[in-house]
Amino acid sequence: MSALLLRDLKLAVRAGGGFGLGLAFFLIVTVLVPFGVGPDTGLLTRIAPGILWIGALLACLLSLDRILALDHEDGTLDLLATAPLPMEAIVSIKALAHWITTGLPLVLVAPLLGVLLNLPGPGFLWLVISLGLGTPALSVIGTFGAALTVGLKRGGLLMSLLVLPLYVPTLIFGAEVARRGADGLAVQQPLLMLAGISFGAVALLPFASAAVLRVNLR
């Protein structure tokens, strides 16, 4: 299992692996927003948590088709399927690798971009906590979407259509935590819901992803 994880991480970091693409996308989205809505710092302060969450979500979405599609093309996935590792473990590792190469950097960079958007002081902590709790769910849900569309020639657009509605609850609670944190309100309730969704998705969705992948590799 660790061999598979290390392999995925290496592939992602080396040239052409797409590591950093998500980060660059996140940066660009955040920089573009003030151009779109104007430089009014009060407005930016108000929308900063939501913008950062949406940016992170889109950056996650952008790199989803790399989770499985490349391995499917060159046949690695078929080999993995015949390996003694259960399919559930394979998809979990894939999701974990995606989170380490995409989700984690996003969490770490978000506070810097928060400065650009004039995020108020108490918001930084809650932004990082909410993204840290929420991005694993984004990766796991995304892996499910990637597994659904892995056999298709141009599955990217379809995958967005399938994955984005599934992202709604995570986004709502995640952005709510960040927003309430920034306003200095109590965050406990949405935080617990976000944690519940995230842990639930991490625990259960790999079974669905594995079932779907088995169908697709049949």
Add this chain to the structure above:
Amino acid sequence: MSLWEYANPVKFIRFTDRVLPWVSVAAVICLVAGLVWGFFFTPDDYRQGSTVKIFYLHVPAALMAINAWLMMLVASLIWIVRRHHVSALAARAAAPIGATMTVIGLATGAIWGQPMWGTWWAWDPRLTSFLILFLFYLGYIALWEAIEDDDTAADLTSILCLVGSVFALLSRYAVNFWNQGLHQPASMSLDAEENVADVFWYPALVCIAGFVLLFIALVFLRTQTEIRARRTKALLTRERMG
């Protein structure tokens, strides 16, 4: 004699052929009677005036939009557990109908909301969760269309339907939490203390019955079409092979 007998496509088609005219006629009668009754023979609401009458389209459509998804969920479960092809095809047949009902619900809601709330659209929990439901329908239909192999498509869409149901439910509670809305609470549930008055209630019930029958008729018809389309495909393949 069990229900599973109708999992046989031939028996299903024979049965639905016999039932379909009756269901269709009943649907038309209920719809015409309910809508005429509702539109012309009920008093105007004392606050909302005659705009309240769009209720007879709005409520049944919204109801069927949700129930169509539930039916797809049940059919998907049957396909996963017992692998009856008719079941998968029925789920496929129901999706566009459910999506249409969602659009009708949203559109009539917007038309009703304009004079009443002064806006076509508000990010109210009910409205928002219906929009999300519509997105789920779109994704489900698109996945069916995208996959060539029939059994693979049936498997993938049924799993999507299961996962989607969980997330649709989660979204429903999430948007509730996210925004308190304009939309009135349920006014037609059987256990509510305060419901709409009987003059509105009876024609609405007839309309709901009409929409349910219409849905059943359309699902039967579309499932038949799907079965026949697949049979044609199989025959063509056999001819090419032979």
